[in-house]
Amino acid sequence: xxxxxxxxxxxxxxxxxxxPSEGKYDPAFVRIGLKEVGRCNVIxxxxxxxPLVLDDGTGEIKVLSFAGQYAKEGEVARVIGKVRxxxxxxxxxxxxxxxIAPEWLELRKLELSHKTRIKEIRM
Numbered sequence: 001x002x003x004x005x006x007x008x009x010x011x012x013x014x015x016x017x018x019x020p021s022e023g024k025y026d027p028a029f030v031r032i033g034l035k036e037v038g039r040c041n042v043i044x045x046x047x048x049x050x051p052l053v054l055d056d057g058t059g060e061i062k063v064l065s066f067a068g069q070y071a072k073e074g075e076v077a078r079v080i081g082k083v084r085x086x087x088x089x090x091x092x093x094x095x096x097x098x099x100i101a102p103e104w105l106e107l108r109k110l111e112l113s114h115k116t117r118i119k120e121i122r123m
Contacts, residue, residue, distance in 0.1 A: 005039040005080045008032060009112050011058035013040060013092075018085045030083050030090075040092060042079050043100070043108040046071045052097070054079055057109065065094040076102045 016030035016037070029038040044056035052063040052070060054077065063079055071077035081094040 003027070003039050005041040006032075006035060006037045007041045007108070007111065008037060009058040010042060010044065010054065010056045010061045013037070013042070013061060013083060014059050014090055018083070018090060020085065028082070028084060037083060039080065039082055039095075042092065043076065043105050044079070045105065046073050046075050046077055049073050052094075054092070056105070062089070062091040063094050063097065064091055065097055067094070071097055071099040075099045076105050078104070 012032045013030055016032040018030050019028060019036075021028040027038045029036040031037075042054060042056060042061075044054040047053050047055045047060065049070065049072065052065065053060050054063050063081070064084075065081075076099070078096070078098050078100050079092055079094050080096040081092040084091055084093045
């Protein structure tokens with residue numbers, strides 16, 4: 001069974017505490033608040049193709065894909081994959097890279113800002 005692909009911002013992925021895998025059944029993850037994010041669902045603009053770099057307005061992260069799924073520079077894409085770190089650099093090991101309409105980026109920004117406001121209210 002696959003883990004949840006959490007909808008997060010790149011800033012959250014880069015700012016969270018990374019815990020590397022300690023074995024076959026203990027996957028790597030980034031701790032974001034109370035969540036352990038091993039798989040992520042990120043929407044952003046492709047700002048470079050080689051290596052693939054995704055920018056969602058909060059930060060930039062490299063995306064590695066071995067399946068040959070790519071979007072072109074300037075396109076908005078949804079990336080679903082596992083969070084990894086090597087040599088102190090965090091990246092997404094992509095399972096899916098799918099070009100989507102630019103309006104989805106704005107919707108995701110609203111969705112994540114709403115999630116942040118709910119957290120602030122609960123505190």
